[in-house]
Amino acid sequence: MRPLKKVVITGGAGQVAYSLLFLIARGDLFGPDQPIALHLHDLPEMQKCLEGVAMELEDCAFPLLKEIKIGSDVQELFGGVHFAFLIGSKPRGPGMERKDLLLENGKIFIEQGQALNRFASPDVRVLVVGNPCNANCLIALKNAPDLNPRQFFALTRLDQNRAVYQLAAYAKADVAEVENVTIWGNHSTTQVPDFLNAKIHGRAACQVVKDRQWLENDFFTKVQKRGAEVITCRGKSSAASAAKAALDAMQSVVKPTEAGHWFSMGVYSRGNPYGIDEDLVFSFPCRSRGLGDIEIVPNLGLDPFLKEKLAISQKELMEERTLIAHLLKG
């Protein structure tokens, strides 16, 4: 029997976690031979709900799920974890600006960064899902000085998956034939879905979809605003698709990436090969050497249209970083 892999999920009583937990527990993340411990963290007032979720996990009788812990004590819940999905955060309230959300949720990621630093396994890999996820990821990694910033990731995989679907639907291709789609920048409406380096059945996407107008306008805005569109229709933000994307993202971290392929991930920008400002969490094309060792894929070509869009997203992230600096000082 392999040693247990311990996974903490914050916001364990929330809707993204409710979709994610059962995927992990049945072995979708680490495969059929890997025993798992799940630690569900949430606020004290959500403990009753966590008890219900834990009962449901028990009632699934998952053979790989060897241990469930629930609670709100970070020492207990983050202790010895190998993987952390930081989902717990407050939703944006009525009239609340993105800036207010950042300041409110940022405090959560100060505490959780510190908890990871003190209590998690030194090789922990951390995926930040709670929004604004790039900013929260930067806050968490800055509060974990003993961990390498390269152990922290922000989720832009849902945006990638959305872009894959839109390209496939337009080109009348199968989603499996759409590859190497990069989301650059922030997980926000300034994100940059890259149609230049994407491929559809092995050919450059813009040779298959020849309508540049569609690529620059409809495709772009569809991907950038898909989250808001889901909220309008469902009355709640994306949950199952976010959980699937979080699983995809962590799988990509753990498994070596096939030669010639890459995936999108928000990673620390220090030393990046694209001249993006250092000290941001920025979404890049990434590949994994396996076991959580991620590098940015260099040498992708960008045209003036995409470069201009990238600069806008970078500016937004730099403004968010200024707010973070105030938060961390205060």
Ligand SMILES: NC(=O)c1ccc[n+]([C@@H]2O[C@H](COP(=O)([O-])OP(=O)(O)OC[C@H]3O[C@@H](n4cnc5c(N)ncnc54)[C@H](O)[C@@H]3O)[C@@H](O)[C@H]2O)c1
């Ligand atoms: N990056 C992405 O692609 C993406 C996609 C979907 C959702 N999200 C974000 O994920 C987050 C969760 O979404 P959801 O739909 O599950 O929300 P939700 O409101 O259903 O659940 C959030 C949970 O977090 C908990 N929580 C709040 N503060 C906490 C704290 N300090 N510590 C631990 N838990 C805390 C809440 O009690 C709640 O149970 C949101 O910030 C959302 O915007 C990101």
